Amino acid sequence: MLGYYIGCHVYPFGNSSLLTVDLGQQYIDFYSYFRQTILGHPDQFLYSFNKALGGDMLGVFAYYLMSPFNFILLFFPKSxxxxxxxxxxxxxxxxxxxxMCYYLKSVASQVGGCPHCQSVMRYRGGCSPISSISCGSMPSFSYLWFAQRWTASIIIRCATACCWH
Known part of the structure; x- marks a missing residue:
């Protein structure tokens, strides 16, 4: 994806931007608010006057901002x-x-000598990135739900392990 972003001149490698649709109109403000709350105003975690005339913020945090990946934003200045x-x-x-690579490796090792699984093992380096960009996971369409894509393979792996044992 880094190569794709460089080739498409996505900022900071050019003038294109990921901040389209909801990401540029709604989520960017949530991420800015996340930084502000964590770095300077932790009292805004529960309640804030920035929301209309004031309101509960716990729901906003729980629904939009509780991905552990969001903490990487703390290393970047607001600008x-x-x-x-x-x-x-x-x-x-x-x-x-x-x-996904972990899931494919664990499934292939579970079923042993299956020829189809052996081919998956050979090509898992290609299957993994394809899996990560599939199913409408492009940021402009489903950025909120994209954060949970990494857990899908782990959940499926646990479910298959339960079925096989």
Whole structure:
């Protein structure tokens, strides 16, 4: 994905941006608020006057901001939040591919000498990135749910392990 971002001139490698649709109109403000709350105003975690005339923020945090990957944004200054989102996105893609590689390796070792599984083992380096970018996981369409892509392979692995034992 890094090569793709460089080739498509996505910021910071060019003038294109990942901040489209909901990511640029809604989530960027949530990520900025996340940074502000964690780094300077932890009292805003539960309640804030930034929400309309004031309101409960726990739901916003639980629904939009509780991914452990979001903590990478703390290493980027507010002025470079868009660069942090590129790094965050690349980390999410990499994690989804890595966990799929783990799943394919564990499944192939479970079924042993199956010829189809042996071919999967040979090509898992290609299957993993394909898996991470499949199923509408492009950031502009489903960025919120993309954060959970890396857990899917682990959950499926646990479910298959339960079925095989």
């Amino acid at each position: 470079m939040l868009d660069t942090g989102i590129v790094a965050l996105t690349l980390l999410k893609y990499g994690s989804a591919g890595l966990t």
